[in-house]
Amino acid sequence: MNVYLPIANLAVNGLVIIALGGLTGLLSGMFGVGGGFLTTPLLIFYGVPPTVAAASAASQVTGASVSGVFAHSRRGGVDFLMGGVLVAGGVIGTAIGALLFRVLTALGQIDTVINVLYVLLLGGIGGFMARDSIREIRARTRGQPLAARKRRHHPLVANLPLRWRFYRSGLYISPLAPLLLGMTTGVLTMLMGIGGGFVLVPAMLYILGMSASVVVGTSLFQILFVTMATTMMHALTTKAVDIVLAVLLLLGSVTGAQLGARIAQRVQPERLRLVLAGIVLVVALRMALGLTYRPDAIYTLAPL
Amino acid sequence: MLRALLALVCLVLLGGARDPILVPEVSQHEVQVRQGFTGTELLLYGAILDPQGTRAGRDYDIVVVLKGPTQSITLREKQRYAGIWVNAASARFRSAPSFYAVASSRPLDRIVDPRTAAIYELGLPFLQLSPIGSFQTEEQIRFAAGLVQLMTNQKLYQEDPTGVTVNEQVLYQARIKLPSNVQTGTYTAETFAVTRGAVVASAIARVEVKKRGFERLVAEFAQHSAFLYGLLAVAVSVAMGWIAGRLLTPG
Numbered sequence: 001m002n003v004y005l006p007i008a009n010l011a012v013n014g015l016v017i018i019a020l021g022g023l024t025g026l027l028s029g030m031f032g033v034g035g036g037f038l039t040t041p042l043l044i045f046y047g048v049p050p051t052v053a054a055a056s057a058a059s060q061v062t063g064a065s066v067s068g069v070f071a072h073s074r075r076g077g078v079d080f081l082m083g084g085v086l087v088a089g090g091v092i093g094t095a096i097g098a099l100l101f102r103v104l105t106a107l108g109q110i111d112t113v114i115n116v117l118y119v120l121l122l123g124g125i126g127g128f129m130a131r132d133s134i135r136e137i138r139a140r141t142r143g144q145p146l147a148a149r150k151r152r153h154h155p156l157v158a159n160l161p162l163r164w165r166f167y168r169s170g171l172y173i174s175p176l177a178p179l180l181l182g183m184t185t186g187v188l189t190m191l192m193g194i195g196g197g198f199v200l201v202p203a204m205l206y207i208l209g210m211s212a213s214v215v216v217g218t219s220l221f222q223i224l225f226v227t228m229a230t231t232m233m234h235a236l237t238t239k240a241v242d243i244v245l246a247v248l249l250l251l252g253s254v255t256g257a258q259l260g261a262r263i264a265q266r267v268q269p270e271r272l273r274l275v276l277a278g279i280v281l282v283v284a285l286r287m288a289l290g291l292t293y294r295p296d297a298i299y300t301l302a303p304l
Numbered sequence: 305m306l307r308a309l310l311a312l313v314c315l316v317l318l319g320g321a322r323d324p325i326l327v328p329e330v331s332q333h334e335v336q337v338r339q340g341f342t343g344t345e346l347l348l349y350g351a352i353l354d355p356q357g358t359r360a361g362r363d364y365d366i367v368v369v370l371k372g373p374t375q376s377i378t379l380r381e382k383q384r385y386a387g388i389w390v391n392a393a394s395a396r397f398r399s400a401p402s403f404y405a406v407a408s409s410r411p412l413d414r415i416v417d418p419r420t421a422a423i424y425e426l427g428l429p430f431l432q433l434s435p436i437g438s439f440q441t442e443e444q445i446r447f448a449a450g451l452v453q454l455m456t457n458q459k460l461y462q463e464d465p466t467g468v469t470v471n472e473q474v475l476y477q478a479r480i481k482l483p484s485n486v487q488t489g490t491y492t493a494e495t496f497a498v499t500r501g502a503v504v505a506s507a508i509a510r511v512e513v514k515k516r517g518f519e520r521l522v523a524e525f526a527q528h529s530a531f532l533y534g535l536l537a538v539a540v541s542v543a544m545g546w547i548a549g550r551l552l553t554p555g
Contacts, residue, residue, distance in 0.1 A: 004341045004484065006519040007526055011342045011484035063541040067549025108380045108391040116388075228538045235534025239526055243537050250541055254548030291388040297457070299450035304376035304396060 007242035008052040014248055016046070021060060021252025028064045028197075028253065029260020030267075031276045036061045036227075037122065037283060039249065040192060048245070050111060055234035055241045058189065060249040062227040064257045065220045071261075072217025079168035079214045083221040085175045086182035086200075090226035093186015098233045101190060108302070112291075114192055119288045121188070125198055126280035133273040140270070169210040169218070177208060182222060189230045197223050198280065324354045324364060326507040328495040333509075335482060336516040343484040346370065346511065348407075348493050349477035352470075364504070365408065365415045366468045367426055367496040368478040370511070372403030372460075373489035376436075379451050395447040398434035402487040403460050407467025407478040415498050424496060424503055428452045428463050459483045488513045 003014035020042055024035030036057045043053035072078050104110040160174035181203050185196030200219040204210045210218070235241045264272060331347035348368050377400045383392035408415060412427045421430045433451070435444055455461035460483065468478045476495075490512055497505040515523055526533045 002340055002342045004337065004339055004519060006515065006522040009485055009487070011340075059537050059541040062538065063545035063548075066542055066545030070546070070549055108378070108394060112388070112390045228542070231537050231541070232531075232534040235526070235537060236530045239530055241526065241534065241537050243522060243526075243533070243540065246537055246541060247544070250544045254545050257545075258548060293389075294384075295382055295389050297454060298382050299447075299454045300380050300382075300391070301400075301451070301454060302378045302380070304378050 003244060003248065005048075005052075005242050005245050007240060008048050008245060010047065012046065012048070012245075017245065017248040018252040020046075021249035022256035023252070024060070024249075025064050025253030025256025026260040026263075027256075027276070027279070028061075029068075029257035029262075030264045030272060031198075031260075035064060035253065036189075036192070037118070037198065037280070041118070041283065041287065043245075049240070050114070051105075051238050051240040052242050052245065054114075054192065055231070055238055056245045056249065058227045058230040058234065059241065059246040060253050062224060062231065063250040064253045065224045065227070067254070067257065068220045068261075069217065069224050072220060075217070076168070077214050077217030078221050079166055079210070079218045080221070081164070082166045082169050082171075082178055082210070082214075083218045083225075085164075085178045086185075086218070086222040087225040089179040089182020089184075090186035090189070090196075090222055091229045092179075093183035093188075094190045094226065094229045094233045095186075096183065097187040097190025097230075098237050100187065102237065105302070110191075111300070115287055115291050117188070117192060119284050119291065121199065122280045122284035122287070125202060126277050126284055128202065129273055130277035130281065133270045133277060136270040137274065166210075168214050169208070171208065171210060173208065181208070182226070185222070186226050186229070189226050190233060196226065324352055324497050324505050326495050326497055326505045327351045327353075328493065328507045328509050330493050330509045330511055333511055335511060335513045337486075337488060337513060338516045338519050341484055341519075343486070344482050346480050346482060346493075347477060348480060348495070348509075349475065350495060350507070351474050352476060352497055352505075353474065364497040364499050365410055366470060366476045366478075367406065367408040367412070367415065367498060368468055368476075368480070369426065369494045369496070370403070370405045370480050370491060371401050371425075371494070372487055372491050372513075374399040374401050375487075376400075377451075379447055379454075381447065381450060393443075395439065395443070396436040397447075397451070398436055400433050400451060401431065401461075402489070403482070403491065404428070404431065404455075405462040405464070405480045407462075407464040407480060409466070409468040409470055409476070411465040412463075415501070416503075417501055420498075420501060420503065424506075426496070428456070428461055458485060460485070482513070486513060488515055 001014040002011050004011045020039065024039045027038065028035035039057040039060060040053050043057065044050050101110065104113050160176045162174045162176065163172055164175045165172050185200050188196050188199060197219050200222060201215055204215045204219060205212065231241055328350035335344055348370065352364055352366065376398050379395050379397065380391040381393045382389045385392065406427060412421065416426055421427050425432055433448055452461055468476055470476045490510055493509045493511060495507050496503050
């Protein structure tokens with residue numbers, strides 16, 4: 001099924017794109033991450049221009065997180081105050097990201113920066129997750145579960161001025177901490193076309209020390225709004241949002257997300273995390289190799 | 305069509321010019337880029353006659369060039385630094401064709417010498433790219449070759465040394481494939497008749513490549529009403545996610 005993408009200016013096989021969306025949707029449903037970290041590189045690999053890929057992947061993440069937010073908020077799993085602060089930070093972050101995007105594009109270094117960011121982030125977080133889940137699985141097989149980690153926020157967070165009460169998260173901390181965290185993920189979303197969920201979730205747990213019951217819902221809430229802002233920002237600045245591409249990706253990912261959520265209920269969470277860590281590490285490795293091997297295309301072209 | 309051609313030929317014959325006459329035609333003067341567009345094949349054909357009215361195909365070589373709109377570009381070159389490949393050098397060109405296909409009845413290097421090839425832009429090594437700024441010649445050649453390689457890989461630059469066939473020494477034809485990733489704009493199809501290394505006749509035809517219907521609507525919408533377009537994209541993604549959640553969640 002050939003579909004012509006009017007903004008990317010090329011014809012693609014629609015079924016391949018839907019399948020791609022389905023795959024990332026499945027991941028997002030299973031693991032609560034956006035799946036954008038897979039969509040963007042795969043689209044680029046398929047021949048879609050990098051800017052169009054990043055811009056259109058953001059709207060796919062929006063679609064995949066909508067139903068998740070509804071489901072979690074019904075269960076009281078969203079801290080709206082915390083989410084609001086994160087979103088505010090995220091919107092500021094996307095604006096900074098848009099600026100960086102423009103500067104780096106003009107310098108011709110956007111692709112390298114995106115790739116290096118991917119390798120560092122995915123490598124770091126993948127490694128961290130793998131270590132954590134292996135430890136848990138070992139403890140479980142030995143029959144002595146690990147002592148629950150004492151929930152507390154990072155000392156740096158405690159030093160920030162101004163304090164707000166976040167009831168659902170069980171925190172009394174400075175709103176600057178989630179604001180900065182939101183900003184960071186906003187920048188990443190704009191640059192990499194990712195939702196930032198896999199950065200946000202560990203950061204909420206280990207840096208902010210939020211209560212685990214609201215982490216996933218609140219992170220989805222933030223991702224939802226930040227990817228919406230990102231789509232707007234791309235539409236206004238790079239004009240690279242391809243709505244046809246986005247719809248194809250969405251078709252796959254919204255269905256995939258529902259299936260993934262059902263699979264997730266039947267599998268042990270530690271194993272699930274280990275699988276996710278594996279996928280993340282493979283993507284990071286592939287990216288790292290891509291940076292060090294001689295690329296197929298030494299030359300790249302940009303309109304003046 | 306044939307009758308019109310013949311009439312035209314007779315008319316020119318009466319004029320009794322010395323140079324051969326080329327009557328070029330293109331199978332399609334407008335290429336519509338719309339849903340399902342996966343590229344298209346253009347047939348560039350026509351007749352070549354010599355002023356005496358004899359069949360002339362034996363004495364002339366035919367070269368057909370289809371060229372897309374030119375663009376100003378920055379070409380970047382990756383080099384290895386500290387183990388990773390990064391964009392290091394760059395060159396700017398004012399007139400890189402977004403599409404260039406050349407077909408000829410024999411390999412180009414046997415038809416024309418490099419000087420003539422450069423004057424008429426016959427062949428990929430002879431594109432006039434108009435580099436901006438001062439460059440060393442070697443560097444310029446390296447970048448030009450890089451551009452040709454890049455565009456050839458995307459099938460946007462093509463060279464077919466035996467792409468032109470001449471029938472009955474009068475009618476010539478060449479097929480050129482436009483891939484789906486072509487740029488829109490005005491394309492020129494130029495035909496050259498070459499004999500003993502000199503271009504003795506040339507003629508030009510135009511082809512418009514245009515986005516039509518839905519594709520044109522989307523492209524213009526995204527360009528001119530960016531804010532509304534963004535809102536639409538956001539609304540579509542939220543709606544699709546929400547509907548899927550409604551339909552597929554049990555309970």
